[in-house]
Amino acid sequence: VMWPKHPRSRMSMSPAKMIIYGSVLCTGGFSLAYFIIQKTYSRSLYYQLALEQLQIHPGAQEALGPPVSVHHLKLTGKDNFVDIADAKLKIPVSGSKSEGHLHVHSTRSGPFQRWHLDEVFLELKDGQQIPVFNLSGENGDEVKKA
Template sequence: MSEPLGKMLLLSGAMIAGVVPLVYYGIQKAFSRTSYYQLAVEQLRSHPEALEALGSPLNVHHLELTDRHNFVDIADAKLKIPVSGSKSGGHLYVYSSREGPFRRWHLQEVFLELSDGQQIPVFKLGKESGSEFEKE
């Protein structure tokens, strides 16, 4: 009786070990497809000073899902996206909001913090109109 139980436990453990990475990968993919994530990465890719500091090619890495800086609710999203290049690495900090569920996300602020502590402002919501974006 213990042999079938042992095989069942071994098989269950193997299935769980295979499912957990798939779920983690699925969550990573879901984050990378969100508009606030994509908009922030687009801002970084079009910011010459940030690209120069990082070096090419630019690599955008997976979020650390357990990092307390990564937070999303109905109206606000805050992300800390690991990035690197040939010269340096760091994190792209993203602050985004929306007026309610099913509404469009709008970037509020995006800045790059390099591993040496230097911060490069990449994007900040325009102050005059409150709805237009401007690069810094």
Template structure:
């Protein structure tokens, strides 16, 4: 039994776009479950100046996977997380590192850059020791 070429192309394109969409959401979920991502958001939610600038409630949006700033390798990770609130919007920049595979991630720096270019430091490693 032969399938008309039009139907074959249509079903192939539906299957391909469905697979790409699923892969996109799985990669987003992988990043959002990473410890450095979660820690950065915890610092943002507890930072008074950042909350005042954005307003509450905060919304965290999907990463732009094609942005060159977003990457993870064995020892380093960087993210540019889009965030917004009722007052403003911007990106939460996260830098993290670890000593090797299967080691714990350590935040290096987290800062919020608002749409107007204003930067708010949210975390530096020296602050962690003072907070404990």
């Protein structure tokens, strides 16, 4: 059976459709990458340890007001940086009274070593800073050993 040839092949696509489909695929790819990076940060030990310190710090809890919510990191810029031995994050948080950022600095001695918090402080939108954890023990807090 011979089928009549269509003026356009079934595989050809107009440039406008190619641009639309390409844009959808790129947007989907970027969204997936963003989601994966956010999940990677939120599952990391330095992130979890910092949030644990925020949860047990009465001054920070009072300043934010219950319930405290943690928001997605801003992935662009220099505020969030992680390499083999050093991690610095600026985690957006909010509560019923205020909002701000939890600043986290964490280090480890080598690639497969455990992360340890060095400093965590809450910076509220009005500029007030609340020390949540300091490795030097200035505020008397210590990280729970797991």
